[in-house]
Amino acid sequence: MSPSATASTALQAQAPPREPRRLPRAWRQARRRPASVVGAAIVLLFVATAIGAPWIAGADPMQTDWKLVRKAPSLAHPFGTDDLGRDTFARVVWGTRISMQAGVFSIVLAIAVGVPLGLVAGFYRGALDQTIMRLTDAWLAFPFLILAIGLVTIMGPSLTNATVAIGLGATPTYIRLTRGLVLATAAEDYVQGARALGAGDLRLMSRHVLPNIVSSLMVQATISIPIAIIAEAVLSFLGLGVQPPAPSWGTMLNTAQQFLETAPWMAWWPGLAIFSLTLSFNLAGDGLRDLLDPRDY
Amino acid sequence: MLDFLVQRAAISVVTLFVISMVVFTGVRMIPGDPARVLAGTDADAAGVEAIREKYGLGDPIPLQYLRWVALALRGDLGHSIRTHESVIHVVGMKLPITIELAFLSLLIAVGIAIPAGVLAAVRRNTIWDVLASGASLGGVSIPNFWLGIMLILFFSVQLGWLPASGFVPIWESPLDNLKRMIMPAFVLGTALAAVLMRQTRNSMIEVMSADYIRTAYSKGLAGRVVVFRHAIRNSLIPVVTILGLQMGALMSGAVVTEQIFVVPGFGRLIVESVFTRDYPLVQGVVLITASSYVLINLLVDVSYSLLNPRIRIGGTARES
Numbered sequence: 001m002s003p004s005a006t007a008s009t010a011l012q013a014q015a016p017p018r019e020p021r022r023l024p025r026a027w028r029q030a031r032r033r034p035a036s037v038v039g040a041a042i043v044l045l046f047v048a049t050a051i052g053a054p055w056i057a058g059a060d061p062m063q064t065d066w067k068l069v070r071k072a073p074s075l076a077h078p079f080g081t082d083d084l085g086r087d088t089f090a091r092v093v094w095g096t097r098i099s100m101q102a103g104v105f106s107i108v109l110a111i112a113v114g115v116p117l118g119l120v121a122g123f124y125r126g127a128l129d130q131t132i133m134r135l136t137d138a139w140l141a142f143p144f145l146i147l148a149i150g151l152v153t154i155m156g157p158s159l160t161n162a163t164v165a166i167g168l169g170a171t172p173t174y175i176r177l178t179r180g181l182v183l184a185t186a187a188e189d190y191v192q193g194a195r196a197l198g199a200g201d202l203r204l205m206s207r208h209v210l211p212n213i214v215s216s217l218m219v220q221a222t223i224s225i226p227i228a229i230i231a232e233a234v235l236s237f238l239g240l241g242v243q244p245p246a247p248s249w250g251t252m253l254n255t256a257q258q259f260l261e262t263a264p265w266m267a268w269w270p271g272l273a274i275f276s277l278t279l280s281f282n283l284a285g286d287g288l289r290d291l292l293d294p295r296d297y
Numbered sequence: 298m299l300d301f302l303v304q305r306a307a308i309s310v311v312t313l314f315v316i317s318m319v320v321f322t323g324v325r326m327i328p329g330d331p332a333r334v335l336a337g338t339d340a341d342a343a344g345v346e347a348i349r350e351k352y353g354l355g356d357p358i359p360l361q362y363l364r365w366v367a368l369a370l371r372g373d374l375g376h377s378i379r380t381h382e383s384v385i386h387v388v389g390m391k392l393p394i395t396i397e398l399a400f401l402s403l404l405i406a407v408g409i410a411i412p413a414g415v416l417a418a419v420r421r422n423t424i425w426d427v428l429a430s431g432a433s434l435g436g437v438s439i440p441n442f443w444l445g446i447m448l449i450l451f452f453s454v455q456l457g458w459l460p461a462s463g464f465v466p467i468w469e470s471p472l473d474n475l476k477r478m479i480m481p482a483f484v485l486g487t488a489l490a491a492v493l494m495r496q497t498r499n500s501m502i503e504v505m506s507a508d509y510i511r512t513a514y515s516k517g518l519a520g521r522v523v524v525f526r527h528a529i530r531n532s533l534i535p536v537v538t539i540l541g542l543q544m545g546a547l548m549s550g551a552v553v554t555e556q557i558f559v560v561p562g563f564g565r566l567i568v569e570s571v572f573t574r575d576y577p578l579v580q581g582v583v584l585i586t587a588s589s590y591v592l593i594n595l596l597v598d599v600s601y602s603l604l605n606p607r608i609r610i611g612g613t614a615r616e617s
Contacts (some may be wrong), residue, residue: 025322038613137308140316141594146567150583153571154326184306230440234553237442238568257446257557260454267450271443279438286434 036287042280050097057090061247070263080265083255084245091247092269098248099277102232102241103225104162109167110174110224115217117171118178123186123205132175139172148231152240159248162241166231170224177220181213188212215292222285226278233274249274299583302599309595316587317369324580329575335378344376365580374581379573384581387566397467398485401478402547405486406493411529411536412495413490418505418532419524429494436491436540441550445484445557452480462559481558485550489543496539501532541597545590 019148030037049056059077065085073080079088121132142150149167185191191208235241236250244251249270256266332349333340349355353364368375374384417429431520453461465473489609504510505528513523551564559565567586570578 082358134308134311134315135593137312138319138587140545140581141312141316141590142319143545143548143586143590145552146583146586149552149567149571150323150579154323154328156328197392226438232441233440237553238556239572253443253446260446260450264450267443267446271440271446274443275438276442278440279435282434282438 009079030287033287033290034285036290039280039283039285040287042276043284046096046100046280048278049093050100050133053097057087057093059087059090061086061090061094063087063243070259070266073265079269080263082252082266083259083263088252088266088269091252092249092273094247095249095252095270095273096277098159098242098246099229099232099274102159102166103229106163106167106228106232107170107221107224109164110170111217111221113168114171114174115178118175118180119205119210121175122179122182123201123209129179133179133280136172136175140176141168144169144227145231145234148235149238149240152235157235157240157243159242159246162235164233165235166228169231170228173224174217175221177216178213181216182209185209185212219285219289219292222281222288226281226285229278230274230282305595305598309591312591313588317366317584318362318500318586320580320587321365322358323583324357324576325496327573327574327576327579334574334576342556364561367411369584374584375577376459377570377574378577379578384578387578388563388582388585391561391563391566394464395555395564398478398482398546398554398560398562402485402489402550405482406489410490410493411533414494415501415524415529415532415541417494417498418501421502426498429498433491433494436487436494439487441484441488442553442557443602445480445485445554448480448484449557462557477558478560481554481560484557485547485554488550489547492539492543492546493536496536497532500535501528504528504532507531515524538597538598541593544593548586 019063063086068077068081068085069080070083071085072075077087077089079092082088117132117136121129141149147169148162148165151168152161153162155161186204186209191204194204194208225248232241233248233250233253236251237254238247239254242251243247244255252270253267256263256270259266328343330356332345332352336345336348353361356364363374372385374388376383377387380387413429417426420426437579449461452459460477463477465477467474510523510528513527514520518526547601548564551562552567553564554560555562555564556568563582563586566578567582569575570582
């Protein structure tokens with residue numbers, strides 16, 4: 001969805017919610033969208049897996065065993081073993097932690113940088129706005145992944161740097177979106193009214209503008225997090241993210257590509273994990289979008 | 298109209314200027330001494346100094362930047378450290394391959410997305426809609442590099458129908474070229490198709506509830522005529538914009554896809570130049586990518602204003 005489309009969506013989403021009726025409405029909405037509920041449940045399952053990895057994995061994800069090199073899935077190793085005899089199930093479980101970390105923290109960073117910039121640009125307009133937006137245009141001109149690759153090259157490959165790179169790559173989207181939303185919101189009567197009553201800029205921004213654009217930002221976050229998760233996997237796949245032997249889904253797929261003929265299961269599980277996590281995020285996000293934005297699609 | 302074009306073009310020039318500064322500074326921030334790399338591993342300290350002197354790498358950064366921009370404006374982006382070919386020449390060799398890939402994936406994407414999106418919108422809330430929307434969600438969610446690996450696993454390893462990797466120029470053998478391009482193009486096309494289908498469906502639904510569609514129905518036109526004559530044409534306007542915005546995603550996708558299928562295109566060149574620390578190549582390739590993105594978006598904006606007169610006349614309808 002383009003930023004401007006979301007901005008107009010947000011405008012219509014601002015009908016003041018009647019507090020006491022909110023929960024029942026959410027429940028009704030949830031029942032109308034079973035797919036979104038399933039998606040949300042699977043996301044929570046992945047969160048639980050990420051937190052409980054040491055107890056769920058059952059085996060050491062780094063433990064190599066030369067007697068167990070590239071064994072097909074079995075009872076002892078339900079996802080099989082990899083080229084160094086490590087348990088693929090344990091590695092996929094631990095990989096959840098890395099993917100979640102990269103996906104969520106990078107978007108938190110993008111919001112932390114992007115929203116204040118967009119807020120200031122949209123609120124004050126003028127030269128400041130022009131400067132921020134021209135820089136954002138230039139920033140946006142680098143395709144997301146290429147920007148991330150460039151930043152990782154400068155900073156060196158690691159999980160933290162990949163997360164920062166993905167976050168900075170996603171930032172301009174938030175600057176643009178926030179600015180658009182602020183432009184529309186700041187013109188509203190209630191903001192003008194608050195100003196007339198003597199509210200200062202800071203108060204206007206934090207108490208009157210920001211709360212009204214939060215739901216649109218949340219919707220955007222549910223779109224960005226799966227993209228960020230895939231981006232981490234891609235960077236690790238290219239060797240620019242998490243470094244071996246740490247169990248990242250992307251790194252695992254990189255190794256798996258060399259053994260497609262002899263050990264195809266090495267490629268199934270990490271990819272299936274990424275797919276199911278991003279799919280669930282998108283399903284849950286769709287539901288959230290419907291919940292926060294009554295416009296009918 | 299002219300004002301809008303001039304203003305839009307001016308913004309693009311400013312953007313290009315900022316991009317060139319970012320690229321230049323960024324490459325200077327990559328750890329390592331470019332003079333050392335240029336001189337090669339067996340050069341002594343004096344050799345490195347000679348190189349530094351020769352390429353002016355000891356000069357103040359602003360001076361280096363101006364020199365680089367002056368050369369870049371004349372189409373000289375320097376030479377690759379590894380192969381000593383000019384950057385422009387290398388890009389000229391690789392770019393057509395990626396353009397062919399992008400074109401094929403665009404064909405696949407549009408071929409899937411527009412009919413599916415229209416069908417989903419016209420047969421809204423039926424099984425067709427659910428299927429199309431579900432497929433679109435799956436297309437957005439599937440990591441394209443994994444899809445690529447799975448296709449290789451199925452069509453190359455299991456069935457042996459298609460070669461897993463490599464490239465044959467189209468003028469040598471169009472059939473062999475297509476055999477090797479079809480899987481990467483499909484991988485690249487699915488993600489794009491998913492986004493396009495969603496957009497087509499949404500915009501088609503919006504158009505179908507417009508007054509003139511009701512008028513068309515009420516004057517007795519057949520459903521088919523209304524959909525094909527009246528609705529589709531109008532609903533495709535926002536789709537064109539999304540298509541332009543997706544060019545960046547296509548470029549990112551090409552990086553990964555070419556890596557998996559070993560297609561020697563522009564995307565692979567980016568990764569290779571980064572891995573081999575070939576600074577002039579990195580600098581040139583990233584500059585070209587970002588600039589073409591700016592130009593494509595300028596073209597999209599202009600074509601959009603041509604397609605939609607309200608923007609042309611209103612002038613202020615566009616934000617930012």
